[in-house]
Amino acid sequence: MLLGIYFISGILLAGLIFLFPWRRTINYFTALFILIQILFAVFAFFRKDQTELRYFTYDALSLIFILILSLVSTATFYHSIIYTRDSGHWQRALFYSSFIILNVSLTGVYTTNNLIVSWIFIEITTLSVAYLINHHRTANSLEATWKYIFICSVGIALAYIGILFASSSSGIAASGDMSFNGLRNTISTINPVYLKMAFILILAGYSSKLEIFPLYTIGIDANYVAPSPVSAFISSALVNGGFVAFFRVFQIMSGTVVGEWINHVLLITGILSLAVAAIYMQKATNLKRIFAYSTVEHMGLVLIALSLGKTGIYIALLQIMLHSFIKSGLLFQTGLLHRVLKSYKLFKSGGYLRVNPTGSMVLIIGVVLITAIPPSALFMSEFLLFRELGYTNLPVFIIVALLLTLVFYGIISKNLGVLIGKPSQSQYDTPEIKLPEYSTQIIFFSFAIIATFYIPGFLNDLIISVSGIPEGFLFKVFNF
């Protein structure tokens, strides 16, 4: 019922925006939607593990991501208001309506308990995010959008074939029960070869959403051309959507006979993603592309973590959660940077520190956090990751450490260039950035810092219940 209200109100509001396409009304409608979304998130917490509308369940995993979504989308909305200030009416209407649909569909992806429904919602996110990416309607954004839709659709088609393979066992086909539970129950009857096919197709297909190798490229392009609030949203909430869809399949399959094979595939994919991110980052000349590659890197780490068993799942969830906050904060800040420096290009911008000291402080904090330098809580998850790797797989440890160092170098050196390098223009416009605009970034960043020392109990419980590790695990490792 709750979800129904949420869906209907979302769709209604998305439609209403077109009926009343004025700035003020649009903002009100979207604000209303955001409010509904937050309320939904709150109520969902009280309905943990209940199923609604047959295909949707508020399990621990979905609750985590609904929480992140509602925070990120609130912030995105706030920044979008400022960003779309000068857009045309229809452009803005399209923007917000797509944004609402995107939110709704992401909630669908997070909460659904059905393989196919999850697939449907993933496809909707692709379609709805297209208009957000194409907001500027320049040649570049058209190109990126085209690539995004096309590759995503091809990828998702593959994923669909994968799902078909997964359901190929006699039992599931007969009952037509494509819920995750159904799959879990019948999975042992499926031919392992088909399972492998299914897994690899789903992984490759969803890699476009997950922003990992092989289909990471479109994510980079999309991040690059999209308005920066949208980039932030893509890098966090949308990527999380891909993760949830993939993770549910993974969690079921990892328990089977092909579990080990899956771990190996994940390891290979993760390292490939990491390598791609590390190598291409060195050549990137655009701030947003660098951050996009950093997303690829983090998702690669998440995959590597997933291959490490229960603790790995804990690490992956922690990593992806923190990454959502930090990366979206960073990209919001990058948007503000663009307003000052007028460019994301590294060789065109510089001296940010002089022009916008407060903003550059925020950027510095963000960069520190994203590179997992303490006090970033990412350090905690990466520490755990390295711990597991050190115990189980030393060569991978070394490769990952090397690649991370490269990434570290890339991010730090390129950002420093922007921060304190030589400005190319003699005079930048005086920035008109009000203090509240930094607030979301600062809040997100402080989440990421505080998490090093304190993870809220309910959140920790949720992550633990998803990953299934023993209760006192963290205490033992960290002597909290």
Added chain:
Amino acid sequence: MLILLYVLFGISLVYIAATEKFRHYIQAYTIQGILLFGMAILELKNFSILNLILILAETIIFKSFVVPYLLRKILQQTGIHNVHKRSLQGNYTVLLMLLFLGISLVLAHELSIPSVNEVYMVIAYFTLFTGLLLISVRKLLFGHLVGFLIIENAVFLFSIAIGNEFPLLVNTGILLDIFVAVLIMSMFLTSIGHKMGGFEAESLSRLKD
């Protein structure tokens, strides 16, 4: 009867791979839609009336009418008719198709499971590969779109082959998704044509480091 449909489907794929006129693509695609409808009817034994309507919508209406209409409209708007550029000679494309057919045979044989008709799988794999091949070798965006549509056909074939009967709601969702995807893609295609004055994939390679 069924085997004839398979063969016809395969021929249509080869035709698409070999031809150089977009008009022929559209025609072949229309025929494929009808063929798919036939296969679905013949394959699925016990279907309800609702399901029938759905399949009808999916194949005949969607694949044979709406999409070809859209495609034709694009062609009219842009005035492009021929594949005048591709990265691979037509001969090689056909040879590659042959290779893929072989691979599909092997794959279908290797991955066979009792409950699934192997011939279906062969044709499904073949369709999938053809779609991917088209995307890889064609240099015009229109060709890519057709490639994507063929991949969607492959998906349809797989779902018939593996024999899933998804609940109606879900099926509608899938249908709607694909439909909207194609719709949006064609819209973007048109605007790319306007913006960039052409459909060459070359012009869409500026986003890189």
Added chain:
Amino acid sequence: MIYLLIFLLVTAFLIMVIRQRSALYVTGLTILTVVVVSSVISIKCLISADTATGLLPAPFICDRLSAFFILIINFTVITGFLYSTGYLKPYLKNKPEKWIKLHYLALIWLHASMIMVPLLRNGFWFLIAWEIMTLASFILVIFEFDEKGTLKAGISYLIQMHVGMVFILLALILSSRGFNGVSFDNLDFYFRHNSNWPVFLLFFTGFGLKAGFFLLHTWLPDAHPAAPSHVSGIMSGVMIKLGIYGILRITTYLSADFAQIGAFVIIISAITGLFGVMMAILQHDVKKLLAYHSIENIGIIGLGIGLGIFGISSGNTFLSAAGFAGALLHTLNHSLFKSLLFYSAGSVINQVHTRDVEQMGGLMKFMPYTGWAFLIGSVAISGLPPLNGFISEFLIYSSLFNGIASPEFNKLIILFIAMLSLVLIGGLALLCFTKVFSVIFLGQNRTAYPHQPAEANKAMIFSQFLPVIPVVLIGFFPVLIIKPLLILTGSIFSLETTALSGSMFASMSYISIGAVSLLFLFVAVLIIRTYAVRKYNVKTGPTWGCGYTAVDSRQQYTATSFVQEYANLAQPVIKTGHSNINYSDDEIFAEKREFHTHSDDFVKSKLIFKPVEFVLNLFRRAAVFQTGRLQHYVLYLLLFLLLIFLLTFLKVI
């Protein structure tokens, strides 16, 4: 931990919002608070017999080793901060205000993290403190980002520290397999059941990167010149010592392979020391020179540690106790005189706006206090009596000769090498510091100064002379510290030092006598001289020019010429390159020309830069895969699937 961090975060926020001037006070106050609290704790810790665990909340553990390092850190940070109040004044106007505040903030964090590093044993928290330390110092280093090369130096520093962190992490993780937590305390168990040297080597690499041992030192000579002087002083004085701390900490856990480890440490330290000082002599950038001297001193400290480990292997308590004590004392001493030297150099640079010693000269007249401070530092760092550098080198020498006296051939060779290198280091350091002191402060200025140099301001002078007090005290009265030092060493490394303490005490008292009588004799001769020449007016005349009367300041002996013969001698190891422009044929009247020499660090150019450049080039070439074409992206998908199929088919995965 949490309260401390909250406190620091609140200060951080406070500093960012308040005005610049108050920010300075807040910084001072915060540093003072941390200093007082940590000093009290560490003194308690030093006094109490057992390792006092109850003093601090959970993740912190204080023992005497950490207490010792904390006290050193506190002293240098105080002087550094005081110095910065004067040093930063010219920068206040032309740097963004936020940047200055960030600098203060980083200073606080650097201090706090340096205090935390020795207090933490849990690997996770330790690494957090370690990384914060790196980050804070990085921000401090790139303070003058407008200068050429600063950023590059800073980034190279940051990356190398990161690599070092990975080594430490790896070592920690490897050694705590089978434990729940990752902690140094697991080493005890690990070392008792496993081969010791591989993990020790990993730790050594990680900590050695911070400390600047040979091959791992390349960040040091770049970062120190780039940093403002107080930061160089703090970094060189204490931060790199935390690398030493780490090595000492690991050493306390060792339980086997002492001979191999000791030999390794001695050899690498000998090379480090020699290399550091050999490079230092050829530098004309005063701060770079001092940075290379830090490497040299790390080598000396490392010799002490190596001797200590060596001593354990042969059961020679004297050898190990004197070695460790020498290392500890030299750590303290170096923090004193190196910060002193960096401060003085900073005062000079502040006045003459160049770091090139060849453009200085005659500053003793303009800045007498700074000159005196630098002279004292130079004498001390050269290890000359009666200052403190001598005392620690004396301890290390004692340990060495004690080892030599009871020999086995294999060990003897190593000790012999150690001795030779220590002697050579001493001689070379003398060459180096006579050069740098003379060229900067004596004679006349070689080029015109941008403005008349003036004495540094009071804060700077005060903080320059603050370290002089312990430098002189330890130098003249080593008797006062030798017993506590040996007790400290004994309790850290669980050695029986009472026997050693007696003979050492005797030696030290004689050294004190010698030093004091030197002073007395000096004063006495001065008085006699005054008495002897009382009838005459002390006259001044022109410098003897060998009959040539038009002597001017450009004819003075320069730093380059002073070390010319040495440079020729060192040519096989350190190439000194020239850069000059030849005359062309159509040039009838010669244009103005420049000639300068430079000596490159072959480790940096050959072992670090070349491979890195190669790899980065490779990566740039890898970009051909990024075509921006949609078809290719789909092809990647196919290739990926193919790869996985193949791997599966070949049973690789």
Added chain:
Amino acid sequence: MTALILILITSFFTAGLIVRTKSIVSGRKGPGVFQPWKNVLVLLRKGLIYSEISGIISRIAPVIVFASVAISSLMIPVAGFKPLLSFNGDFILFAYLVALARFMMIIASFDSGSSFEGMGASREALYGMLIEPALFVIIAGLVIFTGQFSLSTLFDLPGEANYNLVYGLIISYIIGNITLIENSRVPVDDPKTHLELTMIHEVMVLDTSGFNLGIIQIASFFKFAIFGSLIASTLIPWNLPVHWRIILFAAVQILFAVIIGLIESFRTRFKMNRNQQYILTVTLISVLLFVVILFTKNIF
């Protein structure tokens, strides 16, 4: 105390003896044995002239040079006569006090801003650096040989079981060479030359005058006596009666001075760039001695 007195006495006549030897060999009558000291006494009673450029360093450095050499002489044993300052590791203090003197000499030479004095300083610093290992290698050898750690006992070679006069002679040879280098004598340097370009020690004191020059001269006399005493200690058995020891000591000192005089008479000085080779040769010989001692003690 006896040791100090003996060193003092030695310092009074060695320099004169050298000059005397040289003059006799070259067929001149020459000055008296105490002429150098008379010169010094004259210097001590003269006024001071400083360079206009020089500052405080020129004024204090000579005093420190003198003081540190004087203090270092307190540690030198004379054939069994205990020195005043004697403790484990005193040779380190000794070596470093000499180095302190060198440090001060060098910076003092730079203080006047001269175009010559730096040359001497450069050479002094380099040669001092190069010769220091030789001294330490000898001491290390002696430490192995005797198991002692103090100058007052280290040089008691003749008292050791495996003693052979050859050791004493080699050590004397090395220390003799060290003396020549430390004191800038022929063949490393010619103190009587009048060309600033080729001088080492003398060029460093070009701008030093009067009392300051005097005490620097005294310091160099001291240095002679110190090394002479070390040679004597290695050659004379320490268990002889006191008077024998004093007589032998005097004989050794006279011989030492005469030999130096002879060397200065008959040898030419090296080209400046060959000096390093010479010094390294001395170091090499000391390492040889060390190896021989290793053999003797069956450590090899």
